[in-house]
Amino acid sequence: MSATLKDIAATTGLSVTQVSRALNDHDDVSAETKARVRDAARALDYRPNLSARRLASGRSGIVGLVLPPEGRTPRDSMVVQMVRGLSAEFSRMGRLFVLHAAEPEEDVVAVHGRLIDGGSLDGFVLIEPVPDDPRIAYLRSRGVPLVLHGRTEDRPNYPFFDLDNREVGRRLTRMLLERGHRRIGFVNGLPEMCYVMRRSEGWQEALREAGVAPAPELQEFGAMSESHGALATLRMMSESGPRPTGLIAGNMLIAKGIYGALSMLGLRVPEDVSVVVHDDQLPGEDLMAMPATSGTRSPLAESWAPLARALIGAIENRPLAELQETGQFEVVERGSVAAPGPEFRTASEPFRA
Amino acid sequence: MSATLKDIAATTGLSVTQVSRALNDHDDVSAETKARVRDAARALDYRPNLSARRLASGRSGIVGLVLPPEGRTPRDSMVVQMVRGLSAEFSRMGRLFVLHAAEPEEDVVAVHGRLIDGGSLDGFVLIEPVPDDPRIAYLRSRGVPLVLHGRTEDRPNYPFFDLDNREVGRRLTRMLLERGHRRIGFVNGLPEMCYVMRRSEGWQEALREAGVAPAPELQEFGAMSESHGALATLRMMSESGPRPTGLIAGNMLIAKGIYGALSMLGLRVPEDVSVVVHDDQLPGEDLMAMPATSGTRSPLAESWAPLARALIGAIENRPLAELQETGQFEVVERGSVAAPGPEFRTASEPFRA
DNA sequence: TTGCCAATCCGAAACGCTTCGGGCAAGCCT
DNA sequence: AGGCTTGCCCGAAGCGTTTCGGATTGGCAA
Known part of the structure; x- marks a missing residue:
């Protein structure tokens, strides 16, 4: 012994x-x-002896992540990347990282509860936050530290790591506005995700700044998937009324779908339609071979370490200000944006695929 | 409280x-x-209260898995499936499941050591075993329970969950032998993996039983990937001497590569070449739309729960016999096997792609 | 009756750590 | 000189469980 x-x-x-x-x-x-x-x-x-320490002090040196049940979870390659990133950083800080994969019928909030009083976890990483996330309320009510990947409001009073997604939306929109585009479509993610709505607001703000009224039919919400990208594009392009001359893709998968749909319609990028994307550099070979696309870029991979550090900080009762970090993104020009062609400046008859 | x-x-x-x-x-x-x-x-x-229980009983109630570093690890979708499966079963048994993702420069054996005395883990799940796996020796020397996914020898003295991979190889080979094939190629996995060698032995045994000498040039080792499947097929089919009339694929990815190569060569399945595969039903949409293929089938997804149970059994000092389980596989006929065409029965001139 | 056994139960001592409430000097002030 | 603070230290009481070594029955054989 x-x-x-x-x-x-x-x-x-x-x-x-x-x-x-x-x-x-x-x-x-x-x-x-x-x-x-x-x-x-x-x-x-x-x-x-961790058990003894835990028993005596209530603290365990263990942090956890409850993976949402299959389906409500990001794509596998991202999950693996996340788990790798968090695990590495936590073990670097001498913490154990426990993972609980929730099952579909499980109540995610209850799972946190069980982990707290069964194993007395010290804190949790929360991913995929939704507005008024019940997990936040629960953990706060039990006094258990947490850190969010993302956030549910602009200036929350809990630790988080997030991008300035409103600014992301604004910048993407401006990239198109600056080249003269006025009808700018946004193929966005699921509206219940907080970051999706922030970006949507950024899009609207940038449009208004430029004196353009955001048209609701130019925004499509849906899963961050290739098929959503493709279907939304087809819908927008075949609607009566003026078609968008520029498209914003919520992420690379959506962009891929957009490219597919555009090529199906015989439209070229950027000659006929300009495309910008927010690229979080998801891993996955299917995304390796994508046409070069301008837009914002911020590797998701770089968020796990700050996230882990913020959680440990929270457990150690550090001031909130140190625990709230906004990640940087860069703006990249890769030639997928051009001035809108003249025929797109005015309404044309609906396009049929 | x-x-x-x-x-x-x-x-x-x-x-x-x-x-x-x-x-x-x-x-x-x-x-x-x-x-x-x-x-x-x-x-x-x-x-x-797990901490109190552990303190009193000397156990921590925590089990772990060290994920091999990126690259030496299975595809992401399988990792996620595994983590989900193990996590679910362990939490069902009131255990915490800690995951440590090893980094490339980390010594995997040392990591186990650190986890044992830093977190006093009760036991480990070991995946991707290699012959004379150092992790096994280390954990045994420290008296820490373990369970293997797979095994390193036929009748090991540690807990494991595995298929009878020798039998898998035999059955796949026989499926082709029974239809009259004599030149049977095997596109196998990496030779350092134990199960790969077991299947190889099964292939050889079945051939010998049928009075056929296994030809080394008819077996190709490589990663379980589509490209290996394709390249190995091209090589076998373009070699001088008699070409194989039937091919065995180590898994679905390899099978996919084989199909690709065969269609490139203008060869049809099963008219020109018969194909059988061991299907462990990996998740992944790219494998959903595959031609129906005969062979053996055993869902990998069903191995995680028994694996977890065996580890808990080992921790609870149950007799070894209860902790060694050999999973079942089924033999499925899906029309990818036919009798070899007459022109393939004898040597033909080398085929050039 | 006595002794013994099986079936139930209990007290108390761990397990290794944290933490509360003090104790004891030495040095400072007034 | 007396009283206070400051710096360093300690004893002992837990934390909630398991487990060892008995204790207490009632019944049954000797």
């Missing part, structure tokens, strides 16, 4: 109490004692 | 000891008392 506090106390001549306090860096232990204790601990190859 | 044993003891008028024993189904508690205690526990919504 491993050495215990008692062993260290014995070899250093201190009490168990003081050894514990020394190792936990309390402030009523002299620096010299702390050093002596640390040395002894190392020499004895001491490893704290 | 949640109810404790003490609360149950108070309401039932029993001692904490007896309540504990009742709930754990010890045999010196009367059936009537057990029932009473169970009712009280339910009424109070009692949940055992």
Whole structure:
């Protein structure tokens, strides 16, 4: 068996109490004692017994993630990337990362509850937040730290890591506006996702700034999938009234669908239609070979480490300001935007596929 | 806070000891008392405090999986399926499932060590075993229970869940032999994987039983990928000497590659070449739309629950015999096998793509 | 009657840690 | 000099469970 506090106390001549306090860096232990204790601990190859610590203190050193049930979850390659990213960062910080994959009939909130009082997890990473997310309310009511990937409101009072998605929407729209586009379609994600609505607001704001009234029929909500991208494009392009001359894709999968639909319609990018996309650089070989597309870019992969750090910060009671991070995105020009062709400036008859 | 044993003891008028024993189904508690205690526990919504239980019993109730670093790992959709399966089963058994995604420069064996004494994990699931797997030796030397997905030898002395892969190889080969094929190619996986070699042995045995000498040039080892399937097929089909009339695919991805290569060569299935496959029903939409293929079938998805149960059994010191399970597979006929055409019965000149 | 056994039960001691409430000097102030 | 603060330390009481070693019955054989 491993050495215990008692062993260290014995070899250093201190009490168990003081050894514990020394190792936990309390402030009523002299620096010299702390050093002596640390040395002894190392020499004895001491490893704290997590169960004991947990039982006594309520803290466990374990953090968790409840994966939403199949279906309500992002694509597998993203899940794997996320799990890898979180796991790596947490283990770097000496925390155990437990993963609970919720089953379809399971109540996700209840799962958190069970994990808290069964295993006394110290905190949770919450992904895929929805407005008024019940998980947030529950965890706060139980006083359990959490961190959000994304956020549910502009200035929330919980730790999070997020992009400025309103700004993403604005920038994407402006990229098209600046080239003269006025009818700008937005193939967006599911409206219950917070970031989707933020981007939608950005789109509307940028349009209004440019004196264009956002047309509801030029925005399509749906899953972040290729088929949604394709179907939404077909719908927008075959509607009566003026067709969009520029399209915004919520992510690369949607962009892929857009490209498919456009080529089916015999429309070229950027000659006939301009396309911009927010690229979160999802892994997946099917996205490797995509036409170069202008837009915003912000690798999702870079959000896991900050997310993990924010959670640990929250557990350690650091001030909220340190725990709220807004990720950067870049704006990239890759030639998928051109000025709208003259024939697209005015209404033309509906296009039929 | 949640109810404790003490609360149950108070309401039932029993001692904490007896309540504990009742709930754990010890045999010196009367059936009537057990029932009473169970009712009280339910009424109070009692949940055992895992930390206390662990502290007292020396176990942590936490099991782990170290995911091999990126690259040495199966495709993402399988990883997710596995994680979901294991997580669900473990949480059903009241265990926490911690996942550590190893990074490329990390020593996987050392990681297990750190997890054991940092988190006092109770046991590990080991996937992707290789012959003489160092993880097995290490965990055994530290006395930590483990369970293998697969195995490194025929009758190992550790818990495992595996198919009879030798039999899989035999059956696949026989499906072709029975229809009259004699030159049977095997597009197999990586030779360092144990199951790959077992299937290879099965192939050889079945051939020998039928009086056919296994030709080394008719077996190709490589990653379980579409491109390996395609390239191996092209190589076998364009070699001088008699070409195979039947092909065995190690899994569906390989089969997909085989189909691609065959159609490139203008060869039809089953008229020109027969194909059989071992289908572990990997998820992934790219495999949904595959030509119907005869062969063996055994859903990988069904292995996670038994795997988890075996690990828990090992932790609870159950006899080894209960912890070694060989999964079933079925043999399915789906019309991709026919008798070899006469022109293939004898040597023909090498085929050039 | 006595002794013994099986069937039930219980008290108390762990398990290793944190933390509350103090104690004891040494140094400062007034 | 007395009283206060400050710095460092300790004993002991938990945390909720398991488990060891008895204790208490009633029944049954000797």
